Amino acid sequence: MKWLWMCAVVWLMPASALAQEAQATPPSRLWIVAGVASGTLRGHCQDCAQDFPFRHGPAILGNAGYRVSPRMDVGADVFWMQWHNESGHIRATAIDAVAQFRPWGSKGFFVKGGAGMAFVRNWVQTIGPHPDDSKALAVVFGGGWEFNTKSRLGLQLFAMQHVGALGDLQTTSGPVADVTGNFWSLGAAIVIR
Amino acid sequence: MKRQDRTRFSAILLITGALLGGAGPVTAQEPAPPAPDPQGPPPKAESRDARRPCDGCPARRVGWSFLQTTGINVVYELGNLARGQVTAHISPKSWWANMQQGMVWDLDDFTVNQIGHPYQGSNYFDSGRANGLNFYESAALTAFGSSTWEFFGETNHASLNDFINTTLGGITLGEMLHRTAWLIRNTQATGKRRLWSEIGATAVDPITGLNRFTSGDASRVTDKPPEFVPSSLGAVASAGVLWRGSQSSAFNAAGDPFLEVDAYYGDTNTGRSRTPYDAFWMRMRFGGGSSFSEARVRGRLYGQPIAHGLQFSVIQTYNYQNNDAYSTGSQAIDAALGTTRPLSSRTNFWILGWGGLTVLGAVDSLPLGVTEKPEEKEPSAGQGVSEGPRFYDYGPGSDFGALARLARDGRDVALFFYVGRQIYSLDGVRANHFLQHTRVDLLFPLRGRFGVGTSAEYFHRRSYYQDAARTTQTFHYPQLRAYLTWRHQ
Numbered sequence: 001m002k003w004l005w006m007c008a009v010v011w012l013m014p015a016s017a018l019a020q021e022a023q024a025t026p027p028s029r030l031w032i033v034a035g036v037a038s039g040t041l042r043g044h045c046q047d048c049a050q051d052f053p054f055r056h057g058p059a060i061l062g063n064a065g066y067r068v069s070p071r072m073d074v075g076a077d078v079f080w081m082q083w084h085n086e087s088g089h090i091r092a093t094a095i096d097a098v099a100q101f102r103p104w105g106s107k108g109f110f111v112k113g114g115a116g117m118a119f120v121r122n123w124v125q126t127i128g129p130h131p132d133d134s135k136a137l138a139v140v141f142g143g144g145w146e147f148n149t150k151s152r153l154g155l156q157l158f159a160m161q162h163v164g165a166l167g168d169l170q171t172t173s174g175p176v177a178d179v180t181g182n183f184w185s186l187g188a189a190i191v192i193r
Numbered sequence: 194m195k196r197q198d199r200t201r202f203s204a205i206l207l208i209t210g211a212l213l214g215g216a217g218p219v220t221a222q223e224p225a226p227p228a229p230d231p232q233g234p235p236p237k238a239e240s241r242d243a244r245r246p247c248d249g250c251p252a253r254r255v256g257w258s259f260l261q262t263t264g265i266n267v268v269y270e271l272g273n274l275a276r277g278q279v280t281a282h283i284s285p286k287s288w289w290a291n292m293q294q295g296m297v298w299d300l301d302d303f304t305v306n307q308i309g310h311p312y313q314g315s316n317y318f319d320s321g322r323a324n325g326l327n328f329y330e331s332a333a334l335t336a337f338g339s340s341t342w343e344f345f346g347e348t349n350h351a352s353l354n355d356f357i358n359t360t361l362g363g364i365t366l367g368e369m370l371h372r373t374a375w376l377i378r379n380t381q382a383t384g385k386r387r388l389w390s391e392i393g394a395t396a397v398d399p400i401t402g403l404n405r406f407t408s409g410d411a412s413r414v415t416d417k418p419p420e421f422v423p424s425s426l427g428a429v430a431s432a433g434v435l436w437r438g439s440q441s442s443a444f445n446a447a448g449d450p451f452l453e454v455d456a457y458y459g460d461t462n463t464g465r466s467r468t469p470y471d472a473f474w475m476r477m478r479f480g481g482g483s484s485f486s487e488a489r490v491r492g493r494l495y496g497q498p499i500a501h502g503l504q505f506s507v508i509q510t511y512n513y514q515n516n517d518a519y520s521t522g523s524q525a526i527d528a529a530l531g532t533t534r535p536l537s538s539r540t541n542f543w544i545l546g547w548g549g550l551t552v553l554g555a556v557d558s559l560p561l562g563v564t565e566k567p568e569e570k571e572p573s574a575g576q577g578v579s580e581g582p583r584f585y586d587y588g589p590g591s592d593f594g595a596l597a598r599l600a601r602d603g604r605d606v607a608l609f610f611y612v613g614r615q616i617y618s619l620d621g622v623r624a625n626h627f628l629q630h631t632r633v634d635l636l637f638p639l640r641g642r643f644g645v646g647t648s649a650e651y652f653h654r655r656s657y658y659q660d661a662a663r664t665t666q667t668f669h670y671p672q673l674r675a676y677l678t679w680r681h682q
Contacts, residue, residue, distance in 0.1 A: 042295060046620075072329050101333030103255040113336035115357065115552050137553070137589050137619055139296075139356060141340050163296045165353055167588070167619035168659075178620055180353065182295025 028193055031073040031100075033063035033156065035189020039081045041092065045169075046178035055090070057083035059185045061160065063098065067193065073100040077114055077140055079162050081183055092183060094118040094138045094162045108146040110156070115139045118164035120181065136164035136181070146191060154191035160184070244325065249380055249415035251404065253325030261320040261400070262338040266346050269313060273347070280347040287348040296343070298620040299352035300583045307362075307513050307522030307555055308488075310355050314339055314363015315370055316400050322371045323401035328469040335363045354587050354620075357553040361524035365490050365511035368470040372458060374398035375421035381414060420468065426682070427457040429605075431646060433676025435481040437517055440670060451481030451674070459493075462533055462543055463504055466496030481674075488513040494526075504531050508547065510592075512614075518652035518668050519628050520585065523554035523614065525592050541600045548593040554616040556626045557585040561658055586621030590614065604644075604680065608634040623659040628652075636678060648674040 039059035044052045058081070065075010077098040083090045098114030118138035142160030162183040169179040244252040273281035299306070317338030321331030339359035343351035374394035382390060391411040395402025405411040434448035459472030466472065470492040478487035488511070495507040506529045513522045527549030534542045559565075594612035598605055610632040618624050629652070636646040650672040658664040 044295075044297075046298060068329060069327075072333075074329075099329065099333060101330055103259065103330070103333075111333055111337055113333065113340075113360070137353075139353060141336060141356075161295070163353055165298070165619050168623060177623075178298065180295070180297055184295075 028152070029067050030193060031063065031065045031067050031075055032192040033061070033189045034192075035061050035156070035158070035187050037061055037158070037160075037185035037187025039183055039185040041081060041083060041090065041181060041183045043179060043181040045176050045180070048176070055083045057081055059183070059187065061158070061185065061187060061189060063100070065098075070105050071102045074098070077112075077116070079140070079160070079183070079185070081185070089121075091121040092118060092162075092164065092181065093120075094140065094164060094183070096138055096140045096162075098140060102146070102149065105149075108149055108156070109143070110146055111141075111143040112158075112160070113139075113141040118162070118166075118181075120164055120166060134166045134169055134179075136166040138165075139163050152193050154193070156189050156191050157187070158189065159186050246325070247416070247418050249413075250418045251323055251325045251401075251410065252408070255324070255326065255330075258321045258324035258326055258331075258334055259337065261324065261404075262317045262334055263341065265313075265316045265320060265338065265400070266342050269342070270346050280349050283345065283348055288345050291344045291348075291351050294350045296353040296356065297350045298354055298587060299349065301352075301355075303520060303522070303555065303557065303585050306354060306358055308485075310359040311362025311366050311511065313342070314359035314361075315367035316363075317359075318363045318367025319371050319398050319400040320404075322367070323398075323404040328368060331367070332360075332364045335367065336360045339363065354553060354555075357524065358522075361509075361552060362511050365492060365509055365524070368492060369473060369475055369490050370398045371401060372421055372423075372470060372473075373456075374401060375417060376423075376426070376458075378417070380417050383412075383414060387412065420471075423459040423471070424464075425457070425460050428681045429455045430679045431455075431676040433646075433674055435672060435674045437482060438671040438673075439517075440668065444671075444673065449481050451478060451486070451676075453478040453481075453487075453676075461491070461493050461496075461506065461508075462531055462545070463498065464496055465498060466493055466506075469494045469509075472496070482517065483515045486515050491527075502532050502534070504533075505529070506531070508549075510549075514630075516652055516672075517670055519626075519654045520557040521555060521614065521616070521628060523551045523590075523592070523616070525549050525551040525554075527592065536599075539602050542597070543600070544595070544597045546593075546595045549591065551590040551592050551614065551616065553587060554590050554614065555585050555587050556616050556618075556628065558618070558622045558624060558626070558656065559584060560622050561660060561664055583621065586616070586618035586624065586626070588617045588619040588621075590616040590626075603682070604638055605634075605636055607636070608632075610634075625657040625659070627655045627657070629654070642680045644678040644680065646674075646676050646678050648672075648676075650674070 037059040038056070040054050040056050042052055042054050060080045062078045063075050065073055067073050075098060077094070077096040079094040081092050094116065096114040096116030098112055100110050100112040102108070102110045116138045118136040120134045120136055140160060140162045142158060144156050144158030146154055146156040148154040162185070164181045164183070166179040166181065169176045244254070270281055270283065314335050317335045318331045321334040326334060339356050342359070343356050374397040377390060377397060378394040379387060379390040391402065391405060395406070431453045433451065435451045436444045436448045438444045454477050456475045461472040461474060473490060473492035476487060476489045479485055490511040492509050493506050494509055497505045499505050508527045508529055510525045510527060512525070514520065527547040529545055529547035531543065531545035536542050592612065592614040594610070597609040599607040612630050614628045616626045618626065630650065632648060632650045634646055634648045636644055638644045651669065652672065653669040655665060655667045658666070
């Protein structure tokens with residue numbers, strides 16, 4: 001539960017503390033986000049009867065792009081997550097084209113969505129010494145709160161869901177059909193504008 | 194699922210909800226609005242006008258647009274409940290189950306997924322436009338409406354294909370319908386004429402219409418927002434008979450009647466553009482083998498003239514086609530390069546080529562060995578629950594095409610159209626589908642707005658199955674049409 005407390009503390013941290021660090025400089029057109037998250041992944045297939053487990057691990061999230069307007073940013077989203085145990089590991093990277101929208105310019109609430117491609121190494125029950133790599137159609141959506149939106153340096157807390165649709169997964173024991181994976185992440189990131 | 198995993202997953206979801214829903218600490222730190230200065234200038238007579246970029250523009254109400262989007266979901270949900278759909282019996286338990294499950298592919302009917310969901314998405318989009326949000330802001334609102342519907346609007350698990358179709362299709366159809374409604378609306382008129390123009394526009398874009406009636410904008414005399422006045426406008430309606438061929442190229446003696454409408458909003462061929470959909474092309478066809486056989490929308494997102502008279506554009510497309518060779522629907526983003534060349538003082542030649550990515554495409558397919566789609570059985574799990582099997586595939590892909598047009602005195606006399614589309618199936622029968630459509634039109638003016646035309650088309654489909662034998666299947670057929678045209682410009 002330690003990470004939970006940390007999230008709560010960060011969330012409750014006064015925005016004014018950050019505002020003191022970075023003076024209100026006119027933001028540039030650049031939009032960069034780099035952060036870490038606590039992630040949960042779950043893979044499943046359409047016709048599988050079994051109940052697949054949720055797996056937890058660290059994740060990294062990054063955005064780079066362009067500020068279209070004071071409320072809208074567009075760019076690329078990179079999400080990376082890894083989970084491992086003694087028998088092997090699952091690694092997923094999603095690269096998406098995303099748009100982030102802050103409905104209220106004066107407030108930090110934002111929603112984000114996009115689509116792209118995911119690259120997945122290993123999956124649910126197929127973890128073993130011979131990794132299987134797959135490409136997938138990816139979508140991402142989520143939201144969060146950004147502190148200090150008016151200056152060049154800010155902080156955001158986010159909750160995102162990345163989805164990867166693999167189609168068939170080739171494994172050593174044969175193909176598994178209609179495999180989809182969901183990745184939930186909750187984290188914090190630095191925002192540079 | 195292990196108890197520890199459940200607890201941890203629950204904690205993540207709870208914190209997510211708190212993060213998205215709770216902004217208390219930060220909001221509390223927002224500076225309070227300054228008290229009115231008694232020495233300062235008097236406040237504006239109509240504070241509402243400060244939220245309007247122009248007199249005829251809707252007032253900007255961001256919070257209201259989010260509420261309306263949620264309200265649209267409630268209306269659809271109640272509609273499903275009234276129809277007796279099992280999937281409408283939502284509860285916090287079903288919401289929790291959907292969030293835990295994550296996204297899956299659904300097994301719904303082709304028309305529901307490719308037309309129904311984009312239309313529902315257009316309602317979300319237009320709730321943004323009706324409340325003064327710009328195109329991109331409304332696009333984000335569409336994603337919000339779509340995702341909340343998927344997780345909370347039905348007991349079905351959230352569907353990946355619905356999320357994409359509702360969002361991207363909703364943006365395309367939403368902006369097209371919103372702009373079309375502004376063409377119908379006569380904001381300078383009063384009395385019955387005004388009322389009917391507002392009712393007509395409401396039929397096309399119900400959400401904007403309802404907002405205008407409730408806010409009183411439907412009776413205010415103003416100029417139209419300049420954003421919704423196109424640089425040019427044209428439409429061609431064609432009605433006639435269509436003869437479909439078969440795999441052996443033999444034509445059916447009996448033709449099918451059809452009605453096709455092409456609308457040209459703005460000039461997609463020229464100019465620097467940063468306003469999405471300031472120019473778009475739309476085609477709809479009814480009849481000709483099925484009640485609704487074609488819908489295409491191509492909206493310009495970006496336009497830039499480049500060297501040597503070439504025009505570069507980025508285009509968002511919505512595509513739906515239902516014919517004997519294939520049924521397909523897709524959402525794509527294309528980059529296009531075109532040029533217009535005068536051949537004489539009265540004759541122009543325009544050519545356009547494009548290529549792009551299909552974010553998600555659907556195409557009908559049957560498993561190998563099955564030659565005919567079986568009759569659908571009554572669902573045993575209850576009304577509204579799709580149990581499959583589903584006879585179409587989903588996947589991303591690519592598309593490319595070309596369009597050439599010869600015009601004399603501003604009227605089209607010859608058209609050539611080609612589009613190729615590749616869909617890589619991720620869900621459904623494992624295959625790579627390659628669809629092609631070629632069409633040549635010849636048009637002759639008669640008198641005034643009327644003319645006659647004839648078209649020759651060729652549909653071709655090849656599916657590369659990913660079975661052990663690497664089976665390929667090909668289907669093709671020609672089609673001829675003769676029709677009367679009516680042109681508005």
